[in-house]
Amino acid sequence: MATDFMTEQQATKTGFPGPARLEGDAVLDLRIDNGRIENLTLHISEQSRLLAAFLEGRECFEVPDVVARICGTGPVAYQVSAVQGLEAALDCRPTPWIQAMRRVMCCGEWIASHALHIHLLAAPDFLGFPSLAEMSRDFPDEARRGLRLQNLGSELIRLFHASSSRSAGVRVGGFHHVPSKAQVRQLVERLRAALPDAEALVAWTGAIDLPRSEQAFVNVALRHPEEYAMCAGNIVSSTGLNIAAERFERHFQAHQNPPGAGYSLFDGKPYLVGPLARLNLNQDRLPDPVAEALRKTGIGFPSRNMFHSIVARAVEVHFAITDAIRLLDGYEPQMSYVGVQAHAGSGFGCTEAPQGILWHRYDLDVLGRVIRARIVPPAMHNQARIEEDLYGALQSFGPERSDADLRLCGEKVIRNYDPCTACSTDFLKLHAVRT
Structure with a gap:
């Protein structure tokens, strides 16, 4: 993930170690x-990807294809948040049809x-299996x-000539390509056929004997006056916050502390x-x-x-x-x-990636080149909450247990x-100091 974009030289001055891209690695330091x-x-450590070298000084129209490569599981959300911010800066207003089709792509990504997360990661954890391969035997x-549902979502993304892991379909102002009626009709039939699978998935997950972990926490998400928020709406909280994306920095304090997260x-x-x-x-806002x-x-x-x-x-x-189905029917x-x-301007974008809200800000010069870009991704939003949850879970589990x-x-x-x-089932490095 990325926060403030830094050049390689800036990263060196701050003491950030290692290459610009670090995959699937986390370190948990405990003092007991x-x-x-x-x-x-x-x-x-994967949160900082030093993308200023790719974005600063580039034309704004290049940004969507670059940010699609930030996250392998959320390329569409990164593109849609980016074009929202850039279109706001450029006073561009895409048609309602374009907005609806972008929402379709986001549906596919969700x-x-x-x-993928339910079957590859969460369900094996809760059912006592080390991996999906072992779980699939029972x-x-x-x-x-x-796997059928995951493939269906990927096909929905690819409908707009976008790779399911490296989206290339969205551009400032709209799309690079739109699908034919025949393509859409075929996929809508598959979506309708998948509804029983989706309903069964809800029932199956609801029947899993999940750990009981009642906690007090503040919920933050987008909320739309008419629909389940995905690509539009205000940022709201369970404590009463209700703000537009451009007011994000007044209430949320995002920090990057190299070499930490x-x-x-x-x-x-x-x-x-x-x-x-x-x-x-x-x-x-859920349909009936x-x-x-x-x-x-x-x-x-x-x-x-x-x-x-x-x-x-x-x-x-x-x-x-x-x-x-609703958006593609007819x-x-x-x-x-x-x-x-x-032209010059500043703009903000915010969407709901599968993992949570994804906020972007872009400042452009008179030629439309990026002067400054800022991204606050879901992992950064949740970082402090994860640490809070980890503390309670590990303290309850027993700090005296083995590493x-x-x-x-x-x-x-x-x-x-x-x-x-x-992304992997074995990713955490634990450093525990016991006194």
Whole structure:
């Protein structure tokens, strides 16, 4: 993930070690005194990718293709947040059809990312398997269903000539290409056929015997007056915040502390973003069939159990399929983009990536070149909340346990938030000092 973009020279001056891209690595430092955790710090070194060398001085029209490479599981959200910010800076207003089709791509990303996380990471953790391969021996139908849903989400992204892992479909003002009616009609049929799978996924995750972990935390997400927020709306919180994206920096303090991970605080305190926070704040925006599937689980939302995130992901898979059908039903191709002229300006964008809100800011010069770019990704929003959760979980689990046991417990907690470090099942390096 990335926060303030830094040049290679700036990174060297701050003491940031290593290459510009570090994948799937996290370090948990613990200081344990007489059986009690006295200090806990989580370093997600992957959060800083030094992208200023690629963005600063470049034309704004190059930005969407560059930021799509920041996150392998959220390229669409990065592109859509970027073009929102750039279009605001350039006074460009895409048509309602373009906005709707961008939402379709985001639906595909939610389906693919959530299906992958549920079946590859979360379900094996909760059901006691070391990996999806072992889980599939006892749950072959569920594993195959997860792969079908993940593939469907990827196909929905590729509908706009975008790779499911390296999106290249979005441009400032619209799209590079739009699909034909025949392509869309075929995919809508597949989406309709997948609705029973999506409903069954909600029921299955709701029936898993999840750990009981009631916690007090602040939920933060987008909220739209008419729909389940994904690509538009104000930033709201469970404590009453309701602001437009351009006011983000007045309430959220985002920091980068090389060589440690970046983190963000809301009025000085940790907060939660992601599927559980979204569902807690937007349950009333779910369409009736999805709301009914959730009701049948018997799980009450808003929920303070962080492990209900797996259920929230399943609900959002069901929702995203339902919403994509709504948006594509009766599809007619239209102009793929609106014209835009480069000039100076500043703009902000904010969308809901699968992992949580993704905020962008861009400042452009008179030629439309990037002077400054800033991105606050989901992992940075959740960093302080993860540390807070880790402290409670490990203290309850027992600091006197072996380092190997503490590491495994910590991995399960971190994976539940779905930062990019969760790409592997064995990613956490534990440094424990006992006195």
